[in-house]
Amino acid sequence: MYYHFRIINQHIYDIMKNIFYTSFFLSFAFFLTAAHAQNYKARCMPFVQSPHVEIVATYEPLRYDYSKVSATLERLHQKEYGGRLGEGHHINGLSTYNLTTVLDFEIEKKSFNDGVTCYYPTDIKLTLGIKDPIIYIARHIKKGTCAYEVTLRHEQTHQQINIEVWEHYLPKIKEQFLETVKKYTVAGRGQDDISLEAAQESLQKKYLAAIEPLLDEIKAEIKHEQIKLDNQENYDYEQSLCE
Numbered sequence: 001m002y003y004h005f006r007i008i009n010q011h012i013y014d015i016m017k018n019i020f021y022t023s024f025f026l027s028f029a030f031f032l033t034a035a036h037a038q039n040y041k042a043r044c045m046p047f048v049q050s051p052h053v054e055i056v057a058t059y060e061p062l063r064y065d066y067s068k069v070s071a072t073l074e075r076l077h078q079k080e081y082g083g084r085l086g087e088g089h090h091i092n093g094l095s096t097y098n099l100t101t102v103l104d105f106e107i108e109k110k111s112f113n114d115g116v117t118c119y120y121p122t123d124i125k126l127t128l129g130i131k132d133p134i135i136y137i138a139r140h141i142k143k144g145t146c147a148y149e150v151t152l153r154h155e156q157t158h159q160q161i162n163i164e165v166w167e168h169y170l171p172k173i174k175e176q177f178l179e180t181v182k183k184y185t186v187a188g189r190g191q192d193d194i195s196l197e198a199a200q201e202s203l204q205k206k207y208l209a210a211i212e213p214l215l216d217e218i219k220a221e222i223k224h225e226q227i228k229l230d231n232q233e234n235y236d237y238e239q240s241l242c243e
Helices: 002-047 070-081 146-183 196-227 232-240
Strands: 053-059 063-065 093-111 117-137 187-189
Touching: 002 117, 002 187, 053 146, 070 093, 093 146, 093 196, 117 146, 117 196, 146 196, 187 196
Parallel strands: 053 117, 063 117
Antiparallel strands: 093 117, 117 187
């Protein structure tokens, strides 16, 4: 029994030793790779100018659509918002929009005789916008009536919420984006083994990934604020205005 126990212990010891050395060499390899990346970046920086970065906020003109019947608006409402509708109420109006993010930039490279190749972006433009804002008012609602005015005011408030939340987050998005561009302004490699397209795609993923959490926050905040308007109490109140 004692001999058997020693064999088991020796086996466990050998396994742990192998794990230790494997982890050590993997960590060491990672350290060397990171160190090489830093060396390449330091080699590139003196020869690369900082990119010109432009961040633009756009708002497409608000459009109005009076062609849809209530049943169509209810289907659109269900598609856009999961069908939240006050009990006993029909859809007289609906607001829709899209948030868009467009990133455009070029990338260049510079190779040196020692085998180092530098990749760097130029003229980066990030366009953030509210696209296709539309207010639908059911076609049976006649202009000039109380129902029309209440519906119009309700949907205009929805669109205003979209803009206010968007503008609240714009400075945060700009700050985060500029920090990310500064961090990933240049990438260096020990050899010219990737295409400009692949290098650009890699940078684009980094830039957009940096602001995606904030874009998710915007959508959640807009939804939270819209619920304050779309609830049973407010539906009942607006209906009472025209009784």
